[in-house]
Amino acid sequence: VAAPPGFSEGFKQLNINKLFTHQMEAIRKINEGKDILVATPTASGKSMVYNLPVIECILTRAGARALYLFPLKALEQDQLKNLNEFVELLPSMRISSAIYDGDTSPGERERIRKRIPHILLTNPDMLHRGILSHHEKWAELFSNLAYVVIDEVHTYRGIFGSHVAQILRRLKRICVLYQTRPQFILSSATVQ
DSSP, X not given: OOOOTTOHHHHHHTTOOSOOHXXXXXXXXXXXXXXXXXXXXXXXXXXXXXXXXXXXXXXXXXXXXXXXXXXXXXXXXXXXXXXHHHHHXXXXXXXOEEEOSTTSOHHHHHHHHHSOOSXXXXXXXXXIIIIGGGGGGGHHHHHTEEEEXXXXXXXXXXXXXXXXXXXXXXXXXXXXXXXXXXXXXXXXXXXX
């Protein structure tokens, strides 16, 4: 399956000749406006499934924003590194991204709130305490939110899963307040 237009240079530098069938099918469903769950083994290209449509949307829709949720800070760091490496390979594509979590310094938090990145990476607790609780400071994010990506969804079960479900309901209510309905892209290496 061929790479989407505009990404061929980045793919070439990463030595990716084509996408897997499951990646193209998922991207097609995302482009149709559907919320999806991608459940494939580790290292099967799940991050490419959400990064490509998000980047394409940001490049074609002025002001578009995406929110990425990860259960662990280490995953945030890994995904930010991989995202930035891929974006740097794409010619003349300026896409900003940042992590907003408990390790983000107060000065950096203020800078992020004043200049919302195209892609904001965080975790459920920071979404709950630092973003949703002060949604008026995040109006630019919520009024332009096109995608919510939730990685490792299999980790959200039991009491923690119930807690995260309530946070996501709250997120959806706040999006309604800002007249947006973001698409949800969920991924997991396993579903239990």
